[in-house]
Amino acid sequence: MKNKPSKVHVDYHIYTVNDAKKLFNNRKIYIWGAGQKGRGFLKALERNGFKIEAFLDSSPKLIGEYYEGIPILDPKEIFEDKNKLNNAFILTASVDKKNKEMFKICEKYGLEKGKDFINIQRFTPYYPVIEISGSCNLSCISCPRGDFSSRFRKTGFMDITDYERVIKKLIAEMPFLYLVDLYVWGDPFLHPKLPEIIKINNKYGIAGGISTNLNYGNNIEEIIKSKPPQIRVSVSGYGPEHYEITHKNAKWDVFYNNLLMLHKYIKKYDTKTIVEVYFHVNKINISEFKKVKELCDELGFRLNSTISMVFPDYALEYIQTGKLPTNAQKGADIMLVSLDDMLKNAKKEKDKDCLLKRIVPVINWDLSVMPCCNYTYRKLADNYLDITFEEIIKLRENHPLCKTCQKYALHRYFNPLYYSDYIDNLLKVEIKNE
Structure with a gap:
């Protein structure tokens, strides 16, 4: 009997410049999606000698604007103009449901997938993560940082020279690399550089x-002046009562004032930085979502809702021992869907691939390589600069953590999208009833 393939097995083609030339075939290139992914892929195209005609985006806040001199158009301007459409190649810069909707629209207008449109993920199907800051100033109850003393014995920051060496190596391995996340368990705002x-x-x-x-604001002006394309901010309530329970050691007033400072400096320096606020919905804060939405609307920030969950380290501990640390138990008690039910839902999808199989390599601040970004620091390799991408892929497939995770279906556990419709409906009812 053959062994079942690992749920983290990957064997995707990484596009070369010649691949892209054949695909585009001298047509005008449009990136559909002017958010972080689209803006990042613009840079990857430019780095490899390609120019785009325009961004396409349905957001009223973005239509008519420019990003680095490139117009942001309503998609209808291209799709409903046959002359433009016949000479267009569409790159969709989205994922999941939204990307499927984009594909359907392309097909509706007679475009052929793989010939006339494609998702940018096909160019660089892997998604690197670099933990530049091995430190966090909070102890959020659902996060392993809430049990800091037993899980994070070593802290530090990635050296700036090492960081540039990492980026150069990543680009050599993935010519169309356009996006890296700069965090796993640390807060990038704490990195002095x-x-x-x-x-x-x-x-x-x-x-x-x-x-x-956003509970550390000593360097906000300099950070914004450096022109980050996008910043994500986590919040779990409006006002100190509930926010300071889940974001342990945080102060609402500090968070609120720093949010205003972000807005102030983005306007002052006209950086076009997109701010996305992620509201972690739980039993005690759901009624406060509306106030956070009003604040985000006022500041021109995007708001996303996501279900509150305890992280996989705790879920694994719960499966193996039947217990949770005190902080994680507090987090589990206020989850809208119980931990037991979430684990049952994950088991239903046990035969599916790992949700994070594309997220590789995961590079720690000390240059060591980790097998996964969802678990606290386990080691896959000593130094990213001394190992090939292919070796990392092979080592991950056989790592004990991945095998244990798959055994308990935890590779399908940490999946906020599974609950997105449920959360959206709850919030609609909550807002309607106010």
């Missing part, structure tokens, strides 16, 4: 994903 890191990304045409709890 974050502005320089952003400038390195801009130099090489890489969009760096930054996520922050």
Whole structure:
């Protein structure tokens, strides 16, 4: 009997410049989606000698605007103009449901997948993560940082010279690399040289994903001046009562004032930085979503909702011991869907591939390589600079963590999208009833 293939098995083709030339065939290139992914892929195209005609985006806030001199158009301007459409190649810069909707629209107008349109993920099907900051100032109850003493014995920050070497190696391995996330368990805003890191990304045409709890604001002006394309901000309530329970050691007033500072400096320096606020919905804060939405609308920030979950480290511990650490138990108690039910739902999808199989390599601040971004620091290799991409892929397939994770179906557990419709409906009812 043959062994079942690993759920993290990957064997995707990484596009070369010649591949792209054949695909585009001298047509005008449009990137559909002017958010972080689209802006990042613009840089990857430019780095390899390609120019785009325009961005396409359905957001009223973006239509008619420009990004680095490139217009952002309503998609209808191209799809409903046969002359433009006949000489167009569409690159969709989205994922999941939204990307499927884009594909359907392309096909509706007679375009052929793979010939006239394609998702940008096909060019670089892998998604690197670099933990530039091995430190966090909070102890959020659902995060392994909430149990800091037993899980994070070593802290530090990635050296700026090492960071540039990492980026150069990644680009050599993936010519159309357009996006790297700069966080796993640490907060990038704590890195004293974050502005320089952003400038390195801009130099090489890489969009760096930054996520922050925004409870540290000493360097906000310099960070914004360095022109980050996008910043994600986490929030779990409006006001101190519930926010400070889940974002342990955080202060609502500090968060709120720093959010205003982000808005102030983005306007002052006209950086076009997109701010995405992620509201982690739970039993105690769901009624506060509307206030956060009003605040985001006022500031021109995007708001996303995501279901509150305890992280996989805790889920694995719960499966193996039947217990959770005190902080994680507090997080589990306020989850809208119980941990037991989430684990049952994951088991239903046990035969599916790992949700994170494309997220590789995962590089720690000390240059070591980790097998997964969903678990606290386990080691796959000592130094990313001394190992090939192919070796990383092979090592991950056989890593004990991946085997254990798949055994308990945890490779399908941490999946907010599974609950997105449920959360959206709850929030609609909540807003309607107010």
